[in-house]
Amino acid sequence: MGRQPCCEKVGLKRGPWTIEEDHKLMNFILNNGIHCWRMVPKLAGLLRCGKSCRLRWINYLRPDLKRGGFTEMEEDQIIQLHSRLGNRWSKIASHFPGRTDNEIKNHWNTRIKKRLKLLGLDPVTHKKVEPVEQIDGNKANLHSSISQKSEENDVQEIKCMDNSSAGAEETKKREEMKVMNLDDHDDDNAEILNNFDMLCSKLDMGMGSWIEQEIINNNDNNNSSTSSHCSSSSSVSMDENYSSNFSSKGESKNEHDQDNSLQQWIENMDSILSWDGFNALDQDLFLL
DNA sequence: AATTCCCTCAACCGCCCAGAG
């Protein structure tokens, strides 16, 4: 007997999310937090499966998401982590705050895999692929040119990331990455703020108007105590961190205050959401 | 300009695991 579906799928909407649906989900989560995904669509007035809502939030709507393409350094780090962790995308993603496992998985499948293959490396084992039987001249030439290129250029760089060759050089490189990550911290936050602003614009909310709406909603909800069913420690709410700053300031709030408060909220989000297993133990393992 | 091909990535599916009863 198979497992029962996670929810009643009859009558539920599937496929791409509309702006209106995004709006509803975002409003609901920011107002009430996340307690039970199964209940989210019902309470938010969405004809979606709870899983679908979770995925949409985690992969697209979360304000602390870092958008944009992967840098070469990030790619290298992904390769390095993949060589140690395999296809454990959530573990890999935990080393990239603001990136989702889905995003990394997609990037791996569409870009990095090809890059490794071009370099003559097996994406699974991260080891150099043995020359295949030569079928014709063209293929042989192609293969030799790829091999030559890989030996001359990037193979050394990737090889040193391989588990077996972990040594002083790798440690040094990791230390460098660590330092660079720290240096980039402010830029990352600025980027997240910028991305969130873009998301709000896309949802036709606008940071200012959205914030004002949140204040109105929160004022409305404070009395009815919507968080009563979402009182777990893992719930995410703007009540304390965000809107409180504005509600006391009334109409005199300015953009700077908004940025500061939003940034504070984003920082809190990191700890509240715990970044899907981004724990100290794992971090220590990575830095070893 | 029309068509085909290819790539990207959002979204879904099904399985696994942990916790509650």
Added chain:
DNA sequence: ACTCTGGGCGGTTGAGGGAAT
């Protein structure tokens, strides 16, 4: 010990868009 349930994860799919023909 067992079942049920929700959350999480990894694999896969397919729509949409850009590039090539």
